[in-house]
Amino acid sequence: xxxxxxxxxxxxxxLAAHVIQHGLGGASLRPLAKxxxxxxxxxxxxxxxxxxxxxxxxxxxxxxxxxxxEAAIEESRPKTRQECFARILTQAREPAxxxxxxxxxxxxxxxxxxxxxxxxxxxxxxxKQLAWLETQMPxxxxxxxxxxxxxxxxxxxxxxLGTVGHARTAREGLLASDLSSENSSDxxxxxxxxxxxx
Amino acid sequence: xxxxxxxxxxxxxxLAAHVIQHGLGGASLRPLAKxxxxxxxxxxxxxxxxxxxxxxxxxxxxxxxxxxxEAAIEESRPKTRQECFARILTQAREPAxxxxxxxxxxxxxxxxxxxxxxxxxxxxxxxKQLAWLETQMPxxxxxxxxxxxxxxxxxxxxxxLGTVGHARTAREGLLASDLSSENSSDxxxxxxxxxxxx
DNA sequence: TCCATTATGTAGCGAGTGCTACAATACTTG
DNA sequence: CAAGTATTGTAGCACTCGCTACATAATGGA
Numbered sequence: 001x002x003x004x005x006x007x008x009x010x011x012x013x014x015l016a017a018h019v020i021q022h023g024l025g026g027a028s029l030r031p032l033a034k035x036x037x038x039x040x041x042x043x044x045x046x047x048x049x050x051x052x053x054x055x056x057x058x059x060x061x062x063x064x065x066x067x068x069x070e071a072a073i074e075e076s077r078p079k080t081r082q083e084c085f086a087r088i089l090t091q092a093r094e095p096a097x098x099x100x101x102x103x104x105x106x107x108x109x110x111x112x113x114x115x116x117x118x119x120x121x122x123x124x125x126x127x128k129q130l131a132w133l134e135t136q137m138p139x140x141x142x143x144x145x146x147x148x149x150x151x152x153x154x155x156x157x158x159x160x161l162g163t164v165g166h167a168r169t170a171r172e173g174l175l176a177s178d179l180s181s182e183n184s185s186d187x188x189x190x191x192x193x194x195x196x197x198x
Numbered sequence: 199x200x201x202x203x204x205x206x207x208x209x210x211x212x213l214a215a216h217v218i219q220h221g222l223g224g225a226s227l228r229p230l231a232k233x234x235x236x237x238x239x240x241x242x243x244x245x246x247x248x249x250x251x252x253x254x255x256x257x258x259x260x261x262x263x264x265x266x267x268e269a270a271i272e273e274s275r276p277k278t279r280q281e282c283f284a285r286i287l288t289q290a291r292e293p294a295x296x297x298x299x300x301x302x303x304x305x306x307x308x309x310x311x312x313x314x315x316x317x318x319x320x321x322x323x324x325x326k327q328l329a330w331l332e333t334q335m336p337x338x339x340x341x342x343x344x345x346x347x348x349x350x351x352x353x354x355x356x357x358x359l360g361t362v363g364h365a366r367t368a369r370e371g372l373l374a375s376d377l378s379s380e381n382s383s384d385x386x387x388x389x390x391x392x393x394x395x396x
Numbered sequence: 397t398c399c400a401t402t403a404t405g406t407a408g409c410g411a412g413t414g415c416t417a418c419a420a421t422a423c424t425t426g
Numbered sequence: 427c428a429a430g431t432a433t434t435g436t437a438g439c440a441c442t443c444g445c446t447a448c449a450t451a452a453t454g455g456a
Contacts, residue, residue: 028412155355
């Protein structure tokens with residue numbers, strides 16, 4: 001029917017869409033193939049085995065993430081670290097980001113277990129996010145490199161606590177951080193905006 | 199041979215030991231049963247089905263975690279938030295804690311996916327850890343509640359970055375935080391001590 | 397002791413797993 | 427067109443999955 005030949009490149013986008021929506025843990029060949037409009041037979045043919053399929057898929061997902069970050073670079077810089085943090089928090093809470101975040105924790109878990117390909121992909125994504133965050137730091141920041149790493153650590157902790165129902169814990173913790181030392185009103189508002197859980 | 203009858207209570211410790219070592223993701227009935235010295239048949243008999251087995255198991259694991267935290271309460275309080283942070287970081291890096299941490303990320307991933315029982319267990323553990331951390335804050339801290347939540351957020355971010363090979367990122371970020379504003383020497387040393395990865 | 401309840405073993409079912417053998421097609425190159 | 431290679435379909439294998447039917451043993455109360 002379709003003269004379009006299959007290849008890793010044409011398959012990966014559809015496979016990625018499937019795992020972003022249904023997760024990596026229970027991902028088996030036949031459902032993956034169905035989502036890509038093929039058969040398990042062809043997935044093995046094009047990728048060799050499942051392990052390299054998952055590795056390639058993770059690498060591709062990391063690439064998607066990188067592209068999304070580059071598309072999200074804003075020309076206007078925030079004035080304070082606090083405002084910078086509020087921006088990335090807002091970005092992480094976009095609806096389109098939710099499915100990706102769910103997948104992210106599976107990647108972290110896989111990296112912790114040492115599953116092949118997981119740690120590399122997670123490393124790539126964090127490296128990219130760090131580089132992106134450095135470009136988004138306030139212009140007059142005394143230590144953009146250190147500050148970006150500080151905000152990144154706080155952000156990841158905040159996101160994790162949010163997924164396990166402790167968004168409130170993170171929110172109150174941030175109010176006790178130096179991000180809220182002098183001008184606390186803005187951050188408090190931004191933090192409360194997305195605090196659905198707990 | 200053994201007059202000891204099996205029950206949830208006698209099974210859970212052995213099941214917990216197995217999942218702490220081998221994870222939750224690939225945990226299927228027959229390996230679990232083997233680790234507990236029984237058959238899959240009996241696991242279903244005592245727990246009804248696998249879903250409630252996992253839920254009960256997660257609850258039990260959360261109980262273990264709570265007990266471990268209570269056993270780790272030190273009578274001597276740290277003098278600064280920085281020292282407090284260094285203590286809990288050291289604790290999280292104990293060898294006995296590593297297997298548990300690996301399991302933890304699986305629990306977070308399950309909570310993010312909405313798997314039954316995962317979010318509840320994760321919530322319990324974070325609540326307990328927060329309460330424990332409040333008891334370990336410096337006596338003269340101006341805001342122990344907020345400070346504990348702040349340190350908790352930083353800690354979880356630090357642990358996550360560590361598992362994906364970005365321990366260095368977290369370390370350098372903490373040096374740019376208010377924890378290192380005046381007296382940075384101690385924290386730098388403690389942070390470097392466990393920085394195996396990246 | 398008899399009986400009812402509880403606990404355990406054996407065997408297997410239907411579905412799903414990753415993967416392969418074999419054959420058929422499509423495409424490219426001579 | 428012929429030949430060879432790249433791609434795809436069909437069927438199936440050996441295995442594991444959660445779970446169940448059925449029978450047997452152990453236990454405890456009458």
